[in-house]
Amino acid sequence: MxxxxxxxxxxxxxxxxxxxxxxxxxxxxxxxxxxxxAFNKWDGLGEMRFVGWGNFIRLIHDADFYLSVKNTLIIWAVGTFPMLFIALVLAFMINLKFVKHKELLKAIFFLPNITSVVAVTILFGLIFSNLDGLANSLLQFLGLAPIKWVTSTFWVRIVIALINIWMYLGYNTIIYLTGITKIPNDYYEAAIMDGATNFQIFRHITIPQLKPIILFTVMMSTIGGLQVFSEAQVLVPQGATPEGGAMTIVYYLYNTAFSNNDYGYGSAIAWALVIIIMIFSLLNWYLTTYRIKGE
Structure with missing residues (x-):
């Protein structure tokens, strides 16, 4: 027993x-x-050779790595803050009393988030094709010169940022909408009785009440934005360089480890990315813990 x-x-x-x-x-x-x-040199087949801090010293002096960080931060900034602001506005508008079919709207906005990243990137690649894409056709129709979207350092970052905006706008809208529904109706009713406009209600009630959620979405969007890879890799599958604008940190890591078979240096890049994400996460933690509670 x-x-x-x-x-x-x-x-x-x-x-x-x-x-x-x-x-x-x-x-x-x-x-x-x-x-x-990260502390060894290895091509994936032969024996590992210990190099100590050699990979990290190489990383510090690697100009291409810094360019990939610059590309990633620009794509993150362009794709994150406008997306979160639009998501917040959309959530507020959907929550208005005169808006009907709220559940249908939420489902429509959330659909891009469950769509394949590769499929979405291919679609955007067709729209922003250098030759006969829909975007250039529209520009020519308006009498403007076509733009080399994919090969331009500036515009390829914008296209990747637009992909992120389109994919994650609905996801963050749903999060904000859930937070708005938890705000007591007494606040809104009192503001309406005092003659406040929708803009004033949005600015002085909705945004302050959603500050913890806003900071959460900023952190999660930052963690995801710093790991952009599929969008850049599918949009510019061959010949991507850090100077070209599409070479993000993870894309640079991928090329270093799996294209050049330099797994040791690729691991060092991965740990550098971890440190960058930790810095942004700690910054968000500081804002959440001290700034909000301080108010």
Whole structure:
């Protein structure tokens, strides 16, 4: 009887073990192995050669890495802040009493978020094609000169940012809309009785009440924005360079590790990206913990 009790005691752990086994194989092991690779030089086939801090010293002096960071930050800034602002406005407008079919609108806005990134990027690539894309056709119809969207350092960043805006606008709109519905109606009713306009209500009630949610979406959008890869890789599949504007940090990491077979230096780039994300996360934590509570 005691043996059966001992077996029963371990049965729950048996049922939850698949998650931990998969996490160890596909989660923890890659992190630990990347940490080891960062201090070695390895082409994926031969023996590892320990180089100490050599990969990180190389990273500090790598001009292409800094250009990839610059590209990533520009794409993040252009694609994140306008998207979050538009999402906040849309959420406020959908929540207005005279707007009908709210559930249908939420489903429509959320659809891009569950669409394949590759499919969306291919579609945007057709729209912003250098030769006969819809965007250039429209420009020529208006009597303007066509733009080399994909090969232009400036415009390719804008196109990638537009892809991110289109894909994640609805997701953040739903988050803001959920937060707005939790704001007590008494605030809005009192403001309406005082003769406040919708703009005043939006500025003085909705935004202050949503500050924690806004900071959360900024942090999550920042973490995602700093890891842009598929959009750039599909939009500019060959010949992408840091100077070209489409070479993001993750794209540069991918080319270094999997195209040039320099896995040690690629791991160092990955850890540099982790540090950059941690800096932005700590900044958001500081704003959330001290600035809001200080008010």
């Amino acid at each position: 005691s043996k059966k009790k001992d077996i029963d005691k371990y049965v729950p752990y048996l049922f939850i073990s698949p998650f931990y086994i998969l996490f160890l194989i596909f989660g923890l092991f890659p992190i630990v192995f990347a940490g080891i690779l």
